[in-house]
Amino acid sequence: xxxxxxxxxxxxxxxxxxxxxxxxxxxxxxxxxxxxxxxxxxxxxxxxxxxxxxxxxxxxxxxxxxxxxxxxxxxxxxxxxxxxxxxxxxxxxxxxxxxxxxxxxxxxxxxxxxxxxxxxxxxxxxxxxxxxxxxxxxxxxxxxxxxxxxxxxxxxxxxxxxxxxxxxxxxxxxxxxxxxxxxxxx
Amino acid sequence: xxxxxxxxxxxxxxxxxxxxxxxxxxxxxxxxxxxxxxxxxxxxxxxxxxxxxxxxxxxxxxxxxxxxxxxxxxxxxxxxxxxxxxxxxxxxxxxxxxxxxxxxxxxxxxxxxxxxxxxxxxxxxxxxxxxxxxxxxxxxxxxxxxxxxxxxxxxxxxxxxxxxxxxxxxxxxxxxxxxxxxxxxx
Numbered sequence: 001x002x003x004x005x006x007x008x009x010x011x012x013x014x015x016x017x018x019x020x021x022x023x024x025x026x027x028x029x030x031x032x033x034x035x036x037x038x039x040x041x042x043x044x045x046x047x048x049x050x051x052x053x054x055x056x057x058x059x060x061x062x063x064x065x066x067x068x069x070x071x072x073x074x075x076x077x078x079x080x081x082x083x084x085x086x087x088x089x090x091x092x093x094x095x096x097x098x099x100x101x102x103x104x105x106x107x108x109x110x111x112x113x114x115x116x117x118x119x120x121x122x123x124x125x126x127x128x129x130x131x132x133x134x135x136x137x138x139x140x141x142x143x144x145x146x147x148x149x150x151x152x153x154x155x156x157x158x159x160x161x162x163x164x165x166x167x168x169x170x171x172x173x174x175x176x177x178x179x180x181x182x183x184x185x186x
Numbered sequence: 187x188x189x190x191x192x193x194x195x196x197x198x199x200x201x202x203x204x205x206x207x208x209x210x211x212x213x214x215x216x217x218x219x220x221x222x223x224x225x226x227x228x229x230x231x232x233x234x235x236x237x238x239x240x241x242x243x244x245x246x247x248x249x250x251x252x253x254x255x256x257x258x259x260x261x262x263x264x265x266x267x268x269x270x271x272x273x274x275x276x277x278x279x280x281x282x283x284x285x286x287x288x289x290x291x292x293x294x295x296x297x298x299x300x301x302x303x304x305x306x307x308x309x310x311x312x313x314x315x316x317x318x319x320x321x322x323x324x325x326x327x328x329x330x331x332x333x334x335x336x337x338x339x340x341x342x343x344x345x346x347x348x349x350x351x352x353x354x355x356x357x358x359x360x361x362x363x364x365x366x367x368x369x370x371x372x
Contacts, residue, residue: 036220037220037230079268
């Protein structure tokens with residue numbers, strides 16, 4: 001059993017379905033934790049993970065996802081959650097002109113044996129010109145993955161999980177777990 | 187002598203001129219420090235101040251200013267500096283419609299005798315419909331203080347210092363310093 005630390009139920013559900021497909025149980029530790037302000041998600045996640053090591057027993061991981069919009073110098077990046085809850089998707093749409101390139105990046109930090117391991121994945125795409133779709137959460141209604149005709153929120157959860165940054169980062173973690181018997185059966 | 191910790195030369199100059207007018211010398215400690223992500227500037231500043239107490243000897247203070255835009259649920263608030271360096275003033279302008287109410291808030295945290303004292307001040311106003319003026323920094327070109335016809339960046343520094351949130355918070359700190367002889371003459 002491995003612990004997943006997040007206060008976000010959407011994230012827990014999405015990751016739990018990915019882990020279930022690999023017959024790996026995860027335990028939801030529902031809590032908020034301290035995050036520093038920094039330029040990269042890796043740095044913020046590493047810092048939070050180290051701080052939680054003194055609070056949480058055994059192996060645990062946390063997940064952070066940011067939306068990086070190219071013509072906005074990466075905004076909202078590490079502050080995606082705050083920006084989503086203030087200016088929201090409508091705000092993002094009003095900030096953009098012709099250049100709409102963007103990518104999602106997921107970083108998973110695993111604390112295991114007092115070390116921190118990071119697994120990350122990126123999904124490239126563009127910002128749509130209007131909100132579309134009811135599935136998913138966050139910026140999903142305005143993000144169209146490269147090579148797709150639909151936003152992430154227009155896809156059903158299975159389809160989203162097939163291509164998503166979150167799934168790919170999770171699978172890297174799952175591959176790691178499978179090489180560590182004691183983690184797999186803990 | 188009291189230390190002022192900031193990596194921002196604009197802030198140092200603006201505050202130094204205010205302190206000089208009261209014959210108080212401040213020493214510029216030019217460094218970046220860790221800031222957490224939190225909803226209020228008070229909380230972020232308090233946390234940073236406590237962490238710096240183990241690094242900096244003697245009395246020191248730090249200053250944080252955020253722009254809180256009412257129709258955007260307070261955005262960019264605690265992340266004003268990040269938002270200014272990414273989407274900038276043009277981004278702010280494109281986010282707004284008819285309701286343009288906003289306020290600046292400055293929070294100064296003073297570490298003195300291992301305690302932390304906070305002094306804050308607010309300047310109410312509106313966001314202009316275009317960038318105007320060359321003075322100041324940050325969001326000054328798009329902020330019109332209540333009762334004024336000009337943006338902060340259109341005012342000369344003396345005029346800005348007369349009405350500014352930063353000056354008012356600094357004067358609260360100066361009043362405090364004047365009641366503590368050992369701080370004043372240290």
